[in-house]
Amino acid sequence: MHAYRSHTCADLTKDNVGETVRLSGWVHRIRDHGGILFIDLRDHYGTTQVLCDPDSPVFAQVEKVRAEWCIRIDGTVKARAPELVNAKLPTGEVEVFVRDLEVLGQAQELPLMVFGEQEYPEETRLKYRYLDLRRETMQRNMVLRSDVVASVRQRMWGKGFKEFQTPIITASSPEGARDFLVPSRLHPGKFYALPQAPQQFKQLIMVSGYDKYFQIAPCFRDEDPRADRSPTDFYQLDMEMSFVTQQDVFDTISPVIAGVFEEFGGGKAVDDPASWPQIPYKDAALKYGTDKPDLRNPIEMQDVSEHFRGSGFAIFAKLLEQDGTEIRAIPAPTGGSRKFCDRMNSWAQKEGLPGMGYIFWRDQGEGMEAAGPLAKNIGPERTEAIRQQLGLGVGDAAFFLGGKPASFQKVAGRARDVLGHELGLIDENRFAFAWIVDFPIYEKDEETGEIDFEHNPFSMPQGGMDALQGDPLAVKGFQYDLACNGYELVSGAIRNHKPEVMLKAFEIAGYGEDEVKNRFGALYNAFHYGAPPHGGCAAGIDRIVMLLAGTSNIREVIMFPMNQRAEDLMMNAPSDPSTDQLMELSLRVIPQE
Numbered sequence: 226m227h228a229y230r231s232h233t234c235a236d237l238t239k240d241n242v243g244e245t246v247r248l249s250g251w252v253h254r255i256r257d258h259g260g261i262l263f264i265d266l267r268d269h270y271g272t273t274q275v276l277c278d279p280d281s282p283v284f285a286q287v288e289k290v291r292a293e294w295c296i297r298i299d300g301t302v303k304a305r306a307p308e309l310v311n312a313k314l315p316t317g318e319v320e321v322f323v324r325d326l327e328v329l330g331q332a333q334e335l336p337l338m339v340f341g342e343q344e345y346p347e348e349t350r351l352k353y354r355y356l357d358l359r360r361e362t363m364q365r366n367m368v369l370r371s372d373v374v375a376s377v378r379q380r381m382w383g384k385g386f387k388e389f390q391t392p393i394i395t396a397s398s399p400e401g402a403r404d405f406l407v408p409s410r411l412h413p414g415k416f417y418a419l420p421q422a423p424q425q426f427k428q429l430i431m432v433s434g435y436d437k438y439f440q441i442a443p444c445f446r447d448e449d450p451r452a453d454r455s456p457t458d459f460y461q462l463d464m465e466m467s468f469v470t471q472q473d474v475f476d477t478i479s480p481v482i483a484g485v486f487e488e489f490g491g492g493k494a495v496d497d498p499a500s501w502p503q504i505p506y507k508d509a510a511l512k513y514g515t516d517k518p519d520l521r522n523p524i525e526m527q528d529v530s531e532h533f534r535g536s537g538f539a540i541f542a543k544l545l546e547q548d549g550t551e552i553r554a555i556p557a558p559t560g561g562s563r564k565f566c567d568r569m570n571s572w573a574q575k576e577g578l579p580g581m582g583y584i585f586w587r588d589q590g591e592g593m594e595a596a597g598p599l600a601k602n603i604g605p606e607r608t609e610a611i612r613q614q615l616g617l618g619v620g621d622a623a624f625f626l627g628g629k630p631a632s633f634q635k636v637a638g639r640a641r642d643v644l645g646h647e648l649g650l651i652d653e654n655r656f657a658f659a660w661i662v663d664f665p666i667y668e669k670d671e672e673t674g675e676i677d678f679e680h681n682p683f684s685m686p687q688g689g690m691d692a693l694q695g696d697p698l699a700v701k702g703f704q705y706d707l708a709c710n711g712y713e714l715v716s717g718a719i720r721n722h723k724p725e726v727m728l729k730a731f732e733i734a735g736y737g738e739d740e741v742k743n744r745f746g747a748l749y750n751a752f753h754y755g756a757p758p759h760g761g762c763a764a765g766i767d768r769i770v771m772l773l774a775g776t777s778n779i780r781e782v783i784m785f786p787m788n789q790r791a792e793d794l795m796m797n798a799p800s801d802p803s804t805d806q807l808m809e810l811s812l813r814v815i816p817q818e
Contacts, residue, residue: 386438512526
């Protein structure tokens with residue numbers, strides 16, 4: 226017999242009754258029923274009930290066993306009485322009578338219990354992650370992650386892609402976040418960078434003549450943490466293709482993403498990828514207040530400025546006299562009560578706004594009446610025009626925000642999400658995808674007036690060089706994101722592969738020719754040697770698994786994540802370097818005041 230097990234803790238059935246077996250695993254739970262000890266023995270695959278009574282030669286040893294001890298048992302498989310069968314377990318028709326026991330690893334008093342899925346502070350869970358990972362939900366999440374990655378690989382291979390690995394130690398590259406720098410011992414005073422993404426390398430692979438590339442790539446960004454973003458590193462499905470248009474990229478990656486969600490989505494609906502809408506960035510900002518809209522929510526915001534221009538509501542009327550301002554309405558079907566409207570107004574105040582104006586429509590017996598402070602100020606004619614524009618009726622409401630869109634857009638988007646959830650409008654049994662397209666390449670800093678890249682700096686402008694001759698803020702790129710249920714899952718672009726267009730694009734953002742050649746020399750030089758048109762995208766593995774696991778915290782699907790202060794509490798990172806390490810790297814740490 227094998228030294229540790231003849232079967233896993235998920236294998237035994239009625240067919241094994243009478244056999245002598247060997248199992249190894251962890252003591253999940255112990256129960257004492259009148260001198261008979263029952264142990265739920267757990268391994269990675271499942272759970273088997275084992276029992277021991279005073280007739281067992283190792284009864285005294287079994288009495289000493291405690292939760293989460295790692296043990297090996299030998300015993301005889303017995304059938305459970307019909308009334309004691311546990312239908313929830315694959316092994317629930319049998320139990321094993323213990324005849325021999327070996328303790329493989331004792332456990333001290335536990336800082337968190339594995340049995341029972343109790344709630345613990347995240348700091349405790351991350352410090353003792355190896356215990357946290359034993360819990361059923363975490364085991365399930367990590368297996369899901371492994372299966373998703375395997376499925377993605379199979380699907381990409383099936384589409385003719387080849388998997389290549391790109392360097393982890395490389396040069397700094399602007400990808401929209403801060404680099405993690407790595408000091409060079411051999412070149413004192415110089416630094417490598419951990420790649421924010423394999424961006425330049427995958428483009429160089431296309432220039433090298435490899436038509437379809439992908440990898441499951443680790444990426445490193447020194448970012449402020451969020452619930453849906455790791456503050457240090459993450460993994461993405463990175464892909465690139467030659468001789469393709471934007472639509473070709475969509476047609477390639479959409480079935481891969483849809484297939485993964487159909488396979489692991491637990492039966493939730495996934496629309497045919499051919500029907501996924503393509504929404505211009507400008508429209509997404511207006512209708513949803515975000516470039517990653519949750520389309521399970523049917524609410525669409527609208528510009529209602531004309532109904533308030535010159536109206537009796539002085540706050541909005543005066544606001545609209547300023548350039549670049551507008552009033553947006555957020556429809557709230559079934560939200561038409563003063564109590565609900567006041568509650569949403571309080572929510573807005575907690576978000577840092579003075580409040581949200583509102584109108585709600587109610588039945589007064591002889592007809593419909595518009596109620597609320599705004600309705601009284603602007604009068605029935607304007608109120609009715611707003612109702613008709615928004616398609617609302619009795620029992621419905623609308624909320625209003627005004628100003629320059631950049632100042633209230635994000636809050637409006639959050640209000641739309643809150644309304645959708647509060648009013649029960651979200652279709653929880655669906656994954657709703659949408660491509661967001663026509664992103665602006667540039668943005669202006671409101672304080673300095675300087676122009677910089679809004680998104681990926683390596684994207685091809687729509688219109689090429691001609692588009693770069695006019696207003697930079699009007700230039701759109703062949704850039705695109707795939708949103709699902711309020712999260713950005715995929716981001717990509719058709720790349721700028723012409724050196725003269727590349728120089729001009731960077732020049733507008735304040736990068737001189739020498740700086741471009743210095744920082745992106747390999748890419749710039751390669752474009753002089755027959756670069757093909759190419760494009761691609763990257764899909765966030767962590768976020769995909771997070772959605773499939775039904776959690777909103779990305780740390781629930783990462784094996785060993787950092788906490789929200791970018792600390793690894795288990796490994797004690799970041800840590801202080803030794804004096805010898807600093808000397809070897811020609812570095813000195815300046816104490817922080």
